[in-house]
Amino acid sequence: MHATLPLLAISSFPALRRRSVETLQVNLGYRCNQSCLHCHVNAGPQRKEEMTAETIEALLAFIAASPEVKVLDLTGGAPELNRHFRRLVVAARQRGLRVIDRCNLTILEEPGHEDLADFLAEHGVEVVASLPCYLEENVDRQRGKGTFDASIRGLQRLNALGYAAPDSDLILNLVFNPQGPTLPPPQEALTAAYREHLGQEFGIVFNDLFTLSNMPIQRFGSMLISKGQFNSYMKLLRGAHRDANLEQVMCRNLLSIDWQGYLYDCDFNQQLGLPLGQAAGKPGQPRLHITEVSAAALEGRAIRVADHCYGCTAGQGSSCGGALGEEVAAAPICGS
DSSP: OOOOHHHHSSOOOOOOBOOOOOEEEEEOBSBOSOOOTTOSSOOBTTOOOBOOHHHHHHHHHHHHTOTTOOEEEEESSSGGGSTTHHHHHHHHHHTTOEEEEEEOSGGGGSTTOTTHHHHHHHTTOEEEEEOSOSSHHHHHHHHOTTHHHHHHHHHHHHHHTTTTOTTOOOOEEEEEOOSSSSOOOOHHHHHHHHHHHHHHHHOOOOSEEEEOOOOSSHHHHHHHHHTTOHHHHHHHHHHTBOGGGGGGOGGGTEEEEOTTSBEESSHHHHHHTOOTTOOTTOTTSOOOBGGGOOSGGGTTOBOOOOGGGHHHHBTTOOBTTBOOSOOOOOOOOTTO
8 A cells, every 4th residue: 555644744734733622533443344445544354453441441531531521432443343342332421421433334234233223322322424425336336335235224223213313312424425536515415415315215314414525545545646646636635725624623622542542633643643742754752642641731732734634624624523614615416
């Protein structure tokens, strides 16, 4: 796989500083039952990295000492494959945290996880589900044959449990990624298209749709290099940058924690090996571990930026919660 960091490290991206940490985004491991083309983690069935019980305990201690943290955002890989996933969810909910599971939907049918949907509903876990298109051909091309049908069954099961029902507190949000090196379509218009198609064809309802830009790192970035499209994609992202999006980028209030307990400004920096607190171009400095610092101590620190950060500020902006600003960029819709 081609390395992308050497192409991103020298950057003119604006300087940013951290605010109060409200969200912990925790990567529980890189193992996944899928190997998606757009994956910025390079996750897959053969990956072995997994957060241990000891690191889970350190994470819970960090949460207990950080009352400003309100959200625990669990990601991977497939976070549910971590053997300690359910214990962590229960503990976080008991502490009053809003818990988000970034779910690929097909995990709901994996052997040994048949009761996972019921568990998520029982504990009021918010599900953010990957569905990069509402058309079978596009989803299977990006995520593997049969993925679309399994995803639809997963959504129908979540709906049957009360997710996204009008009178329910169970939240079900969907995530869209472009098929290639383009900006996401306007979020509001695409949400309407998703609602119409999924509702009419499959009787599926959901709360919101998040449109995310593909980051030029890991598997997707390597693919761009192989196809000779990396520079043109970066030109697209830089050219579409909007300063207005800088106020809302997720790294200002989010702390990313890897499977070993080390800290990063965001999940993308984590995958590039750019730990929190290190200056760009200065590797070798000690990494901060979750046992060595409190959330309050991180406020005001400089955020480590590089050229991939333009993926969050281009056009309408992109974050783990979808678009940041107004819909200013036209792009192909899901079905084109």
